[in-house]
Amino acid sequence: xxxxxxxxxxxxxELVDLEVRGGSGGTLTLFIDRPGGVDLELCxxxxxxxxxxxxxxxxxxxxxxxxxxxRKPAHFAAALGREVAVKLASPRDGRSNFRGVLxxxxxxxxxxDLGDGSATLPLPDIAKAHVVYNFxxxxxxxx
Numbered sequence: 001x002x003x004x005x006x007x008x009x010x011x012x013x014e015l016v017d018l019e020v021r022g023g024s025g026g027t028l029t030l031f032i033d034r035p036g037g038v039d040l041e042l043c044x045x046x047x048x049x050x051x052x053x054x055x056x057x058x059x060x061x062x063x064x065x066x067x068x069x070x071r072k073p074a075h076f077a078a079a080l081g082r083e084v085a086v087k088l089a090s091p092r093d094g095r096s097n098f099r100g101v102l103x104x105x106x107x108x109x110x111x112x113d114l115g116d117g118s119a120t121l122p123l124p125d126i127a128k129a130h131v132v133y134n135f136x137x138x139x140x141x142x143x
Contacts, residue, residue, distance in 0.1 A: 002015060002018070002030065002050065002053065003015050005049060005050060006032070006046065006049075009049050010034075010042075010045070010046060010049070012034045012035060013032050013033070013034045013042070013046065014032065014033050014034065015030060015031075015032055016031045016032060016033050016064045016068060016069070016071070016075075017030075017031040017064060017068070017069045017071055018030050018031065019031075020057070024056065024057075025056065025057065026057060026058065027057060027058045027059075027060060028053065028057035028058070028059050028060070029059075029060040029061075029062060030046065030050075030059070030060070030061045030062070031062055031063065031064040031065075031068065031069075032046060032061060032062070032063065032064075033063060033064055033068075037063065038062075038063035043061040043062065043063075044061075046061045047059055047061045066133060067130050068130065068131075069128060069129065069130055070084065070129040070130055070131070071129075073105060073106065073107045073123065076102065076105035076110050076123075076129070077105045079102050079105075079131050080102055080103070080104075080105060081101065081102065081103075082101065082102055082131050082132075083099065083100065083101055083102075083131065083132040083134075084099070084100070084101075084102045084110075084112065084129055084130065084131055084132060085097070085098070085099045085129065085130055085132050086098045086099070086110070086112065086121060086126055086128070086129040087126070087127050087128045087129070088121065088125050088126060088127060089125055089126070089127040090125065092119075092121075092125070098112055098114065098119050098121065099112075099114075099132065100112035100113050100114040100115060100118075100119070101113040103118070104120075107123075108122060108123060109121060109122045109123055110123065110126075110129075
């Protein structure tokens, strides 16, 4: 419902992620993005367009920030060649956390080069994933 409302009123805005804290009546945080970035004015307009959601939740609207989660196949495809961290919902061969270079992504799975091998992880098994940014000692980002 939220994606449909955003597509109709703000076609350039993507709902990147959402988070519910405290169950029904708790806080719903929407993470949105658009070409050129997100500003306070856009967050306010999106919030105002979702009156029915605000009646049920305390609504927060934000940009995904530097630690934006990778959720959809398109998010992973856009991160090909970058270092990512992945946490699985359930351990696989005794391991839940993976970190490596994303070398392949499709509608069903992602493949990471772990340096000492590779791991292909089904998308439904991924609880959380994000690009890893490394910063040099002067505060600059390096990839």
